[in-house]
Amino acid sequence: MIRILKILLVLSIAGFGIAGFMSNMVDYTATREQVKQVLEMAPGTPGIEWRSIHTEIAIDIGFALIYMTKLVMAFLCLICSFQMIKNINSDTETFQAAKHLGIVACAVGVIMFFIGFIVFTETYFEYWRVPILGVATHDFAFSYITMLSLFFIILVQKDYLK
Template sequence: MNERRKVKRRICMVRLLKIVLMFCVSCWGFVGVLSNLMDYAPGLEQVRYVLSMEGAADTPGIEWRSIHSPVIATLGFAMIYLSKFATGTVCLFAAYKMFAARNDDTAFEAAKQWGIFGCGISVVMLFLGFIVIAGEYFEYWRVPTLGMITHHYAFIYTMCLMSFILFLQSPEKHTK
């Protein structure tokens, strides 16, 4: 096999991996939506619990931060599953566009931007929603049962998505 074909095959494999990863992120988003909708009551209760700061009750002087509005809790929970739905939809669209453009350098590069955007939606939701707002502002990390676990998984998901963004952003090497 000549060198040019080897390079083209290597590029094709990298592109296929990027496409598969976008499909996987899409599945993660849609499974998250399904899980949140099927377990709506416990999920909403968890958001309400975080906003009420019941788990951080032993910390004096911060109770002014707590929110007891069911509307705000519902909106917060809705933002979680809407973000996951948007990620699932945009990343599925990205996988489709990338697959359709796998043999066209310019079109593939443009299609990758959809994947970056899709992953970015959940990075913002996870980092801002779980780490900044729930973790820092509402001090959810103080809750002994679920606080650190939630923080831990938000961090893991954020880092996975960021690594996918970096991988997507990287060019496929064209060497002669």
Template sequence: MLRIFKILLVLSVASWGLLGAFGNILDWSGTTGAVTAATSMTTFDGGADNWRATSNPAIIIVGALAIVFFKSASAILCLIGTWQMWTVRAGEATAFAKAKTYALAGCAVAIFMLFSGWIVIAETWFELWRSEVMREAALDAAFRYCGMIGLIALFVGMHDE
């Protein structure tokens, strides 16, 4: 029974990545707008005057593409992991543990993107923590996703009998 829930949880991370990447592509202006808001530092007083603030289109495009790439990579790895876990769900614990590799890698990619992109780069480097507008919309959401995916990875990674 726990193996089935582990599979479903990894599938939910894959769904998050697929839906997120699809949404980022469909609302490309919103995606680039969020990256612009972070990098330009215009959503809080004095931010745009900071030497780190930039509206360089290349940086904005690279940031937006990175979001789509890492969400897609996370989803693909989690889907592969889901399939592998599903095919050995009734097998030996060692086979199921080995099947978790791609699933856990997918979760790690998602955590990497959320933490490095939004917490390290946006919040720390571009001081997005100072923005009343973006704090809840971007940073709180990234923290929530990162935390939930991390918990899922811990649960999935636990030893199976």
């Protein structure tokens, strides 16, 4: 039963990655504009305006890093879930090895959300200064980081019970 729950957990991460990627692609213009707004910085940042970025290629790279990370996370979790299903009745070590890509996917997601949204968006570009959106961006990033970290911890635990 524990193994089935972990498979469902990995599939839910894949679903999160796919939904995030599709949301970014379907609403490409608005989402890219949001990245542009972050990189160009919030008004009222006296003395640190030099941090703002106005080049289109940087905006495209920033946006691509977000949606590609979500896609990679989803892809890794889909492969992992198939490996876990294939090895559901295997010994502990074999099933543990089957979880490897799911663990990596969680780490990739945490790194992207932490570096992209906490380090750059909130700290470097001071997006916290933007009323409502700045707080919402932080809250969503924090909840994603928290859940992916929790899933990471659950996945790395050895499964002695089938």
